[in-house]
Amino acid sequence: MTVSRLTGVLGARAEGVELGPDMDPGVVAELRAALIEHEVLVVPGQGLSPEEQAGFSHLLGDYSPVPFVQPVPEHPEVIKVVKEASEPAAFNFGGVWHSDFSFLDAPPAFTVLHAIDVPDVGGDTVWASMTTACAQLPEEMRQALEQVTAVHSASASYSPAQQGLHSGLSGMDIRTSESAHETREHPLLVTHPETGKRSLFFNGTYVRGLRGPGIGDGTDEGGAHEKKLLRWLHDFTTHVRFTFRHRWSDGDVVLWDNRTTQHLALNDYGGQRRELNRTTVAGPEPVG
Ligand code: SIN
DSSP states (O other): EEEEEESSSSEEEEOOOOOSTOOOOOHHHHHHHHHHHSSSSOOOOOOOOOHHHHHHHHHHHOBBOSSSSBBBBBBBEEEEEEOOOSSOOOOOOOOOSSSSTTTTOOOOOOOEEEEEOOOOOOOOEEEEHHHHHHHHHHHHHHHTTTTOOEEEEEEEHGGGGGGGHHHTTTOBOOOOOOOGGGGGEEEEEHHHHHHHOEEEEOTTTTEEEEETTEESSTTTTTHHHHHHHHHHHHHHHHHHEEEEEOOOTTOOOEETTTTTTEEEEEEOOSOOOEEEEEEEEEOOOOOO
């Protein structure tokens, strides 16, 4: 396996490796190390069935439960991310900056996304490195943020008010629920459990409030300072200088570390079909 970097910040491409449930443990260890080091790893030319993708994901860790999105009939651990060519251009799954299911007590460590049928042009995915953003925080801000807890919830994405949007995607079965309003708190600055690197565990979609000295009460109705800080964090962490953008080809597998990245899927492929299979790998509770 050869691994080459794709930007000066994050993202690498691994070649000469065939992913699957029966991989050599030494190669899995090498792949996992590259994934953690580069935060996003592109592995082109794969052909995994849903069952093989789930089996491969188990080599990286346990299955991470998937709320709200129903799995494919072929395998209970795989979801399909799909938008048909005929479907409304206004909405796509994953089209806003987020880190997968950060509102869970123990959010997924890794996501594995396998391109099955992607547009010739458009539908790229963009990731931002939260370790780099953290390292570049102005010192005063970094010190202030050490005291802050982020309040995560799925309310902006999976509460019943959003059912109409999700129902427009005929290839996905997304069932919104009042449980999306439940909140969980995670430290804003976290330590990666495997590298010890500091990271900003923030995303503007699921972080709905902040708690900390002089900041706010952690609710959507929080004060002006809390709102201003949420906006600042969103703008800072998603700045183009922290990003890597991938143009998909059928057969690509991209793996990423949700503890150190945010991502979004661009919605610029109206009239074209886009289909990928996704699995998520369990992680520990974030630690400050
Ligand atoms: C996701 O947010 O998991 C989907 C990303 C994508 O479709 O590119």
